[in-house]
Amino acid sequence: xxxxxxxxxxxxxxxxxxxxxxxxxxxxxxxxxxxxxxxxxxxxxxxxxxxxxxxxxxxxxxxxxxxxxxxxxxxxxxxxxxxxxxxxxxxxxxxxxxxxxxxxxxxxxxxxxxxxx
Numbered sequence: 001x002x003x004x005x006x007x008x009x010x011x012x013x014x015x016x017x018x019x020x021x022x023x024x025x026x027x028x029x030x031x032x033x034x035x036x037x038x039x040x041x042x043x044x045x046x047x048x049x050x051x052x053x054x055x056x057x058x059x060x061x062x063x064x065x066x067x068x069x070x071x072x073x074x075x076x077x078x079x080x081x082x083x084x085x086x087x088x089x090x091x092x093x094x095x096x097x098x099x100x101x102x103x104x105x106x107x108x109x110x111x112x113x114x115x116x117x
Contacts (some may be wrong), residue, residue, distance in 0.1 A: 063113050
């Protein structure tokens with residue numbers, strides 16, 4: 001399960017934060033390498049799932065990724081307007097996720113759940 005929550009504010013360092021990469025085989029290394037190959041700077045929290053809508057899937061033993069581009073002062077305020085979205089950055093994050101899905105789906109390795117508790 002991939003949860004893309006707050007992916008529209010990629011910063012100048014091109015940091016993409018994620019939890020849950022340790023819930024599937026070789027996920028941490030895979031997400032780090034793929035991100036770097038695409039010109040991003042993945043901040044992968046190995047051994048952490050993080051918190052958001054994907055956690056309920058994790059609790060049902062389903063591998064997850066919770067991906068975001070970081071918090072900002074406008075979060076959950078009326079000042080969080082469309083003009084503040086980094087459209088090129090959001091596109092880069094979406095391409096990252098698409099490539100991850102494509103690689104995992106077309107791979108020959110079995111995908112199974114790894115508990116991080």
